[in-house]
Amino acid sequence: MSGHFESHFPESGSVDYADQSTNIDETTIDELRELAGRYPQPRSALLPMLHLVQSVDGRISPRGIEACADVLGITTAQVSGVATFYTMYKRRPAGKQHVGVCTTALCAVMGGDILLERAKKRLGIDEGQTTPDGQISLERLECNAACDYAPVMMVNWEFFDNMTPQKADELLDKLLADEEVVSSRGAVITTWKEAERVLAGFPDGRADEGPSAGPASLAGVEIAREKNWKAPAADAKPAAPEQEAAQ
Ligand code: FES
Numbered sequence: 001m002s003g004h005f006e007s008h009f010p011e012s013g014s015v016d017y018a019d020q021s022t023n024i025d026e027t028t029i030d031e032l033r034e035l036a037g038r039y040p041q042p043r044s045a046l047l048p049m050l051h052l053v054q055s056v057d058g059r060i061s062p063r064g065i066e067a068c069a070d071v072l073g074i075t076t077a078q079v080s081g082v083a084t085f086y087t088m089y090k091r092r093p094a095g096k097q098h099v100g101v102c103t104t105a106l107c108a109v110m111g112g113d114i115l116l117e118r119a120k121k122r123l124g125i126d127e128g129q130t131t132p133d134g135q136i137s138l139e140r141l142e143c144n145a146a147c148d149y150a151p152v153m154m155v156n157w158e159f160f161d162n163m164t165p166q167k168a169d170e171l172l173d174k175l176l177a178d179e180e181v182v183s184s185r186g187a188v189i190t191t192w193k194e195a196e197r198v199l200a201g202f203p204d205g206r207a208d209e210g211p212s213a214g215p216a217s218l219a220g221v222e223i224a225r226e227k228n229w230k231a232p233a234a235d236a237k238p239a240a241p242e243q244e245a246a247q
Helices: 026-037 042-057 062-072 076-083 105-109 112-123 165-176 192-200 215-226 241-246
Strands: 097-102 136-141 153-155 158-160
Touching: 026 042, 026 062, 042 062, 042 076, 042 192, 062 076, 097 112, 097 165, 105 112, 112 136, 112 165, 136 165, 153 165
Parallel strands: 097 136
Antiparallel strands: 097 153, 153 158
């Protein structure tokens, strides 16, 4: 596939074409083909294919873009257009562990901004950067749909609930020291690259490790059970406003 899209705004988040390093080999190409074969329209596989590229190269590499374009028969500009649209695709190498701090409304109210500032200081990097030893990258996250556990942090997309500055320090220290860390509602943390391989569609058999829904998420269900509330049947007609008011 000839030519690639070169941004006129290199600092705006385009793929780094100065770094041509890659670990993509024939096995990766076979796996990219396998992913493309899972969809009626092969092009639908592009998102998981990009996750696979990240699992191998630790970022969206120029070679990864070419490989996806070749397998799908589309242009590299089309691939990089997708890769640079979504924030889960990294244009620079992510850390061995990728840490996110949610600072959207509820987490912000509960201290998310303080956690992010503290993490920046602790790691000596800004958001969007990786520690010089490559151990941790840091990202400001939008709402993770975990507001009932605000403020939340994430490591490799696994939740760390009800965080405090002290808990955040402990988490970062353990990650920096390569000590075992377990998500509040998920699995033992492996590495960002391993998590990316799972997101690509190659399960590691650990999806059911740890609890899934916690008490805060189930509070509504518990109240409904106590009060014997039931959801209306799927084909039930909506109640008239006067009926609703009478209930
Ligand atoms: S605002 Fe942070 S998870 Fe929703």
